[in-house]
Amino acid sequence: MYRVTLPDLGAFDVWRDSARTLASHGVRPEDVLWQRGESADLFDAAPPPSGPGAAQVTATKDFLSLAKSVLCHSASEAPGLLYHALYRHQDDPGALGNPADPLTRKLARLQKAVSRDVHKMHAFVRFREVPSSGNRRAFGAWFEPDHLILEKATPFFAKRFGDMDWTIATPQAVARFEDGALTFHPPAPRPDLPEDASEALWSTYFANIFNPARIHLQAMRSEMPLKYWKNLPETRLIPEMLENAEARVAAMRAALPTTAPARAERILERLQPGPVADLPASLGEAQVAAAHCRRCGLCEAATQTVWGDGDPDAGIMIVGEQPGDQEDLAGRPFVGPAGQVLKEAMAQAELGPVWLTNAVKHFKFRTTGKRRIHQAPNRGEIDHCRWWLDLERRFIKPRLTLALGATAAYALTGDASPLRARRGMVETARDGGPVLVTWHPSFTLRQSGQAAVQARAELVEDLTKLRAMQAQT
Amino acid sequence: MxxxxxxxxxxxxxxxxxxxxxxxxxxxxxxxxxxxxxxxxxxxxxxxxxxxxxxxxxxxxxxxxxxxxxxxxxxxxxxxxxxxxxxxxxxxxxxxxxxxxxxxxxxxxxxxxxxxxxxxxxxxxxxxxxxxxxxxxxxxxxxxxxxxxxxxxxxxxxxxxxxxxxxxxxxxxxxxxxxxxxxxxxxxxxxxxxxxxxxxxxxxxRSHTGKxxxxxxPAGQSTQMIVGADAANDRDILSTASRLYSGYKLKRVYYSAFSPIPDSSAALPLIKPPLIREHRLYQADWLLRFYGFDVDEITSPRPTGDLDLEIDPKLAWALANRAHFPVDVNRAGRDMLLRVPGFGTRTVKRILTARRSGALRYGDLIRIGARMNTAKPFVTLPDWSPGALTDTDDLRARFTPAPQQLSLF
Known part of the structure; x- marks a missing residue:
């Protein structure tokens, strides 16, 4: 029988050294007695052998970090269970990784209890300011954790409160942080901390952030168990808050609506939007009016109206189908992948400035998981949105128009027949101007291999043709 | 002053x-x-x-x-x-x-x-x-x-x-x-x-210089929707949430039961805050984000487009789609395991890890932390088969609280 005594502070290092030695000598778990602090020696037991034994002892990094946590647990079986796991690990390295293994599960449960205790300490320590001799402010706190977590939990405070000195005293030990150095000391009697004015403000906040209409005591008690309350100044208010809650809610319900303060009417009048003209008188006015368009249902889901962009005096208008995901977010047409293709093709065709716009000005999509998938607008949506396209054309007065894809071709000409036969042809718009029909750049992105190369070449070809037509007009 | x-x-x-x-x-x-x-x-x-x-x-x-x-x-x-x-x-x-x-x-x-x-x-x-x-x-x-x-x-x-x-x-x-x-x-x-x-x-x-x-x-953006102040049903609310997640990559959508306020407006009478509805919406939100459900699936069990207030939305979906069950825990893929009522994301992760060490039995699932009382009609294991339980008519009643007798006083 061997005995290992773990100290109150620095227990992990002692446990690790002893466990490694014992395991290297092949000492079985049931032959080791682990105890904490100095206590009466009930059994006739020897300290572990002084040097390492014959066997090589291995442990994973994960196990060591598990051990560091579990060893904080106040249960007396914790060090023994850990040794058992280490001993078994030498022959059966898979068991620790199996969540259904009873010992692994038990250790996981101990670890969870410790990390919950650590988390609650991070949450529920309440500092009070104490007089300071130097230029750093000083604070002190008293806390009663369930487990031996002071060494594990306090580096958090050192990182967080780097510019102040503080002391956290617990019944097991005391942590002190002075001038950037964290030290641990044996337990001392509970310190008498002076009153702190901020506590009253904190209590005011606590009482007023509470919503009396949604009492949920069970949630409060499970997250902030009663055992912590005695060291939390704000909890003193809880009985009173609860007592008044029902009456406060009843009073809210019973109260008749009051008349609005005098300033309300004045302010709201000032916020009234000015009268809107039935028919916008300029391109700018049309853009403003379109931003609040509700002619079809697309505005509910889309982010915003994407109005045309570019040079309004260029004489050329390029009309696409509708904004895509990126255009919808940015509020500008052709800034996504299809826009990239179009801009490259325009550069290749050496086409100068143009006015870029879409037949439908809101993005239509459906959501699948985390993505928004483009959906083609239907005939009704295109027809509703033609109001804006027609207005845009009235102000831009393009001499030439390029229709990208079937939606734009339909919106401009009223002809919904398939695009393949029409591509590269010049048709006549409803308002009389010439419309050259070509692929939508996103069509070239959807093709693969030779078809993609060809579609792209045809797009460039049509843009070149557009430039030639521009030179003639 | x-x-x-x-x-x-x-x-x-x-x-x-x-x-x-x-x-x-x-x-x-x-x-x-x-x-x-x-x-x-x-x-x-x-x-x-x-x-x-x-x-x-x-x-x-x-x-x-x-x-x-x-x-x-x-x-x-x-x-x-x-x-x-x-x-x-x-x-x-x-x-x-x-x-x-x-x-x-x-x-x-x-x-x-x-x-x-x-x-x-x-x-x-x-x-x-x-x-x-x-x-x-x-x-x-x-x-x-x-x-x-x-x-x-x-x-x-x-x-x-x-x-x-x-x-x-x-x-x-x-x-x-x-x-x-x-x-x-x-x-x-x-x-x-x-x-x-x-x-x-x-x-x-990174810019072209690599800077x-x-x-x-860095913690992203979030938003909040008030529940119960207007006539929107749960499908409206969840569809909007789903669009916000996919469109703007929100970290969270918060649902807030419309709660009495002092000096309320005549335009909006005060109600008892619909806390259960709020809770069900949060559960549905989790199903959208972590369990691979979409809005139509979650809101399909009831024709009104509202969630079942008595049972959670995942259980409601499972009860309405029993053809997918029972699921063989030792063979099913992650997607299907996530749809089993009583299995959370953590349970599923543990199941997948533990399966590498051998077939799982009923007791293993309890140890792993699965809520087997909820899950048992929907799974099969080497030592457990739900038999006719999966398809019994009163399965829903097993999960709902017993009807309370109205107080006479």
Whole structure:
């Protein structure tokens, strides 16, 4: 029988050294007695052998970090269970990784209890300011954790409160942080901390952030168990808050609506939007009016109206189908992948400035998981949105128009027949101007291999043709 | 007579409590080892709980509750007779730091009524965040509510100081917003979220020199929807949420049961806050984000488009789609395991790991932490078969609370 005594502070290092030695000598778990602090020696037991034994002892990094946590647990079986796991690990390295293994599960449960205790300490320590001799402010706190977590939990405070000195005293030990150095000391009697004015403000906040209409005591008690309350100044208010809650809610319900303060009417009048003209008188006015368009249902889901962009005096208008995901977010047409293709093709065709716009000005999509998938607008949506396209054309007065894809071709000409036969042809718009029909750049992105190369070449070809037509007009 | 700091705090905390968000997790890792005060970046910490069961993680206050808007559901609307107050920037900074040093909070959640103009209000809020970060080296968490109509420059600066930015959509349908919050524009709110998303995206892309731009709102953006103030059903609410997640990459959508406010508006009578509905919406939200469900599946069990209040949405889906069950726990893929009532994401992960060490039996699942009382009609194991249980007519009744006899008194 061997005995290992773990100290109150620095227990992990002692446990690790002893466990490694014992395991290297092949000492079985049931032959080791682990105890904490100095206590009466009930059994006739020897300290572990002084040097390492014959066997090589291995442990994973994960196990060591598990051990560091579990060893904080106040249960007396914790060090023994850990040794058992280490001993078994030498022959059966898979068991620790199996969540259904009873010992692994038990250790996981101990670890969870410790990390919950650590988390609650991070949450529920309440500092009070104490007089300071130097230029750093000083604070002190008293806390009663369930487990031996002071060494594990306090580096958090050192990182967080780097510019102040503080002391956290617990019944097991005391942590002190002075001038950037964290030290641990044996337990001392509970310190008498002076009153702190901020506590009253904190209590005011606590009482007023509470919503009396949604009492949920069970949630409060499970997250902030009663055992912590005695060291939390704000909890003193809880009985009173609860007592008044029902009456406060009843009073809210019973109260008749009051008349609005005098300033309300004045302010709201000032916020009234000015009268809107039935028919916008300029391109700018049309853009403003379109931003609040509700002619079809697309505005509910889309982010915003994407109005045309570019040079309004260029004489050329390029009309696409509708904004895509990126255009919808940015509020500008052709800034996504299809826009990239179009801009490259325009550069290749050496086409100068143009006015870029879409037949439908809101993005239509459906959501699948985390993505928004483009959906083609239907005939009704295109027809509703033609109001804006027609207005845009009235102000831009393009001499030439390029229709990208079937939606734009339909919106401009009223002809919904398939695009393949029409591509590269010049048709006549409803308002009389010439419309050259070509692929939508996103069509070239959807093709693969030779078809993609060809579609792209045809797009460039049509843009070149557009430039030639521009030179003639 | 000017109000004392305590009086202001009471008014401006009271005005802020209808915002549900209090998250302080998932931001960039930093601490005060070298300089300054504070740390952030781990999981959030809830420093206290009030009797409403909500946590206090941040100092959640309004800069001012004066507001020029008239939103019927809001305690701070211009037509309300509620008492008004305004913090000076120095007061907010000092409260935040003093609370922080005493370990009361993780940081600041600053919101505000709209005073003078959206830009003026946003500029004041940005100034407070700048003072905390630059003058006081504050490394704790900052959540700023953005004013949708504020200029892009101000939003851009806010994102440099704040961990999280949020704009509340408040109502799930545009027509409700127009009716109850006439000064708000749904399209402007969405455009503000889109711009935050794009700014976050840009801040993660390296420039051609390989230099990384400053982090922009590293903890992302969130929003809140009020439940029960308008006629929207749960399908409307979840569809809107799903669009917000996919479109603007929101970290969270919060659902807030419409709760009685002092001096309520005649336009919106007070109701008992629909807390169970709120809870079911959160469960459904989790199914959307972590369990691979889509809105139509979640809202399909009931023709009204509302969720079943008596049982959770995953169980409701399983009961309505029993053809998919029972599932063989030792063979099913992750997607299907996630659909078993009683199995959470963590349970599924453990099942998948444990399966490598051999077939799982009933007792193993209990040890792993699965809620087998819920799961057993829906799974098969080497030592368990639900037999006819999966298809019994009264299966739903097993999961609902026993009907209560009405009290005679």
């Amino acid at each position: 000017p109000k004392t700091l305590t009086e202001k705090l009471a008014i401006l905390a009271d005005a802020a409590k209808y915002d549900a968000s209090c998250a302080s997790s998932g931001t960039s890792r930093r601490d005060s080892t070298k300089d300054g005060i504070g740390s952030a970046g781990g999981s959030g910490i809830c420093h206290a709980y009030t009797p409403d069961g909500r946590c206090i993680s941040l100092l959640k206050i309004l800069m001012t509750n004066f507001c020029i808007f008239d939103c019927a559901y809001c305690i701070n609307r211009v037509s309300s007779g509620v008492e008004r107050a305004r913090f000076s920037p120095e007061e907010v900074v000092s409260l935040t730091l003093e609370f922080y040093r005493r370990n009361y909070i993780e940081g600041l959640f600053l919101s505000s009524g709209i005073i003078r103009s959206p830009d003026d209000t946003m500029a004041d809020m940005v100034r407070i965040a700048r003072m905390l970060r630059q003058d006081h080296g504050f490394k704790g968490y900052i959540h700023l509510k953005t004013i949708p109509e504020a200029s892009q420059e101000l939003i851009g600066e806010a994102g440099l100081y704040a961990d999280r930015l949020s704009v509340n959509i408040e109502l799930p349908r545009d027509d409700s917003t127009r009716q109850l919050a006439p000064q708000k524009k749904p399209e402007t709110i969405r455009a503000a979220m889109a711009s935050v998303r794009l700014k976050r995206q840009e801040s993660r892309e 990384r731009p400053a982090r922009f709102a």
